[in-house]
Amino acid sequence: MTADPQPPDWGRLPIGGSPIQCRIADAAIELFYARGAVPTTVREITRACGLTPGALYNHFSSKDHLLYVLIRDVHLQVTEQIAGVIRISGTDPAAQLAAMVRFLVSHTAGAKKQSRVANREYTLLTGDHRDEVRQLRQQIRDQFTGPLMAGARQGVFTLPGRNDLDAAQLTAATISNMCVHISQSTLQNYPLGSPELQDRYAIMALRLAGASRTAV
Amino acid sequence: MTADPQPPDWGRLPIGGSPIQCRIADAAIELFYARGAVPTTVREITRACGLTPGALYNHFSSKDHLLYVLIRDVHLQVTEQIAGVIRISGTDPAAQLAAMVRFLVSHTAGAKKQSRVANREYTLLTGDHRDEVRQLRQQIRDQFTGPLMAGARQGVFTLPGRNDLDAAQLTAATISNMCVHISQSTLQNYPLGSPELQDRYAIMALRLAGASRTAV
Numbered sequence: 400m401t402a403d404p405q406p407p408d409w410g411r412l413p414i415g416g417s418p419i420q421c422r423i424a425d426a427a428i429e430l431f432y433a434r435g436a437v438p439t440t441v442r443e444i445t446r447a448c449g450l451t452p453g454a455l456y457n458h459f460s461s462k463d464h465l466l467y468v469l470i471r472d473v474h475l476q477v478t479e480q481i482a483g484v485i486r487i488s489g490t491d492p493a494a495q496l497a498a499m500v501r502f503l504v505s506h507t508a509g510a511k512k513q514s515r516v517a518n519r520e521y522t523l524l525t526g527d528h529r530d531e532v533r534q535l536r537q538q539i540r541d542q543f544t545g546p547l548m549a550g551a552r553q554g555v556f557t558l559p560g561r562n563d564l565d566a567a568q569l570t571a572a573t574i575s576n577m578c579v580h581i582s583q584s585t586l587q588n589y590p591l592g593s594p595e596l597q598d599r600y601a602i603m604a605l606r607l608a609g610a611s612r613t614a615v
Numbered sequence: 616m617t618a619d620p621q622p623p624d625w626g627r628l629p630i631g632g633s634p635i636q637c638r639i640a641d642a643a644i645e646l647f648y649a650r651g652a653v654p655t656t657v658r659e660i661t662r663a664c665g666l667t668p669g670a671l672y673n674h675f676s677s678k679d680h681l682l683y684v685l686i687r688d689v690h691l692q693v694t695e696q697i698a699g700v701i702r703i704s705g706t707d708p709a710a711q712l713a714a715m716v717r718f719l720v721s722h723t724a725g726a727k728k729q730s731r732v733a734n735r736e737y738t739l740l741t742g743d744h745r746d747e748v749r750q751l752r753q754q755i756r757d758q759f760t761g762p763l764m765a766g767a768r769q770g771v772f773t774l775p776g777r778n779d780l781d782a783a784q785l786t787a788a789t790i791s792n793m794c795v796h797i798s799q800s801t802l803q804n805y806p807l808g809s810p811e812l813q814d815r816y817a818i819m820a821l822r823l824a825g826a827s828r829t830a831v
Contacts, residue, residue, distance in 0.1 A: 435738060435739065437653050437739065438741075519738055522651060522735055523651065523653065525654075537800075540798075559815045559818040559819050559822065560811070560814060560815040560818060565804065566815070568800075568801075569801055569815060570819070572797075572798045572800075572801060573793045573819060576792065576793060576796050576798075577789050577792060577793055580792050580796060581788075582756075582788045582792075584753075584784075584788075585784070585785055585788060588781065595776070598776060599775045599776040599782070599785060602775040602776060603775050603786070603789060603823050606775065606822040606823055606825065607819050607822055607823065609822065
């Protein structure tokens with residue numbers, strides 16, 4: 400297996416944002432990543448991108464709204480990019496699963512700050528925003544459920560417990576979680592987008608799915 | 616494999632706490648679980664346990680200190696109880712690993728609110744408290760690394776990638792993470808402390824470790 404040696408373009412935040420909105424978003428991601436969204440102030444965000452404090456409100460109604468937009472857009476970008484990965488991965492469920500895992504691991508490692516903010520701070524969202532992001536997270540898990548069920552039907556996978564939808568959903572949730580919750584110390588041990596890190600996670604995912612391959 | 620049909624005693628919070636401290640802790644866990652620690656106020660916690668607002672400060676110096684004590688103590692209890700599980704699990708690394716996973720899954724499901732608060736809200740801690748809890752989390756991962764390395768040396772496990780400490784640490788982090796980050800929907804699908812849920816996670820862990828067993 401090989402991987403692109405160049406870090407891919409993970410997509411600008413926010414989706415469809417103006418240059419100034421992107422500057423605000425970049426500064427916010429840095430601060431939210433380093434210190435968490437709760438203690439970070441609007442003043443710190445605007446100072447970090449050379450704007451007056453009030454300028455943020457021309458673009459986002461509040462810090463909470465900015466956080467919501469960033470988290471939502473990271474999830475949307477990941478969903479879209481996984482869909483692209485599935486489209487180019489052929490029809491073998493094991494190859495699809497491995498490719499999806501390699502992508503998600505490369506995103507967690509390569510777009511580390513965006514990924515951490517999206518996967519750590521989303522619990523701060525409330526109301527409709529929380530519901531929307533939970534649905535987006537479920538959508539990503541469902542993307543994994545597809546190849547797992549297809550593989551179970553084709554005899555390519557033997558899912559843990561029983562070869563049913565319940566097992567596919569549990570395995571999908573476990574695999575997508577493990578790809579986004581990679582510990583800081585693991586990320587530090589592997590170079591950016593390391594093919595070896597992707598290999599190890601692909602092996603772990605295929606093992607979880609019960610792939611019938613000696614290479615696993 | 617069997618499991619105790621009664622929910623085990625997960626330990627009182629805080630460790631060594633007075634009855635009134637335990638009442639405050641119980642109320643805080645409920646609120647932190649339901650709404651997150653950030654929006655929860657001291658007044659809401661004291662109201663929930665029938666105390667005057669100021670009464671909390673006789674026992675904890677602040678809401679943040681209470682949060683720290685709760686998160687620290689859940690981690691300490693889990694570490695202690697895993698140590699107990701290891702001691703009664705014999706010398707086979709696969710049996711040890713399966714028993715540790717069964718325990719951690721039963722904790723995540725059975726002590727759901729404590730577990731969620733500890734594993735979701737710990738990112739809010741700062742300074743020395745954050746460092747201390749990070750060390751406790753590393754200690755739990757290290758408890759998993761032990762049997763994985765022992766199994767790799769004995770030929771019981773074929774770890775993902777290579778049979779080395781790096782692979783053991785990666786697998787340990789993945790297994791301990793998957794046992795504490797069980798999705799709400801999965802927990803809702805299985806009864807409290809369900810042996811079947813424990814079975815599935817034990818199977819997944821043994822697969823990740825590359826256990827040489829047909830039952831896996």
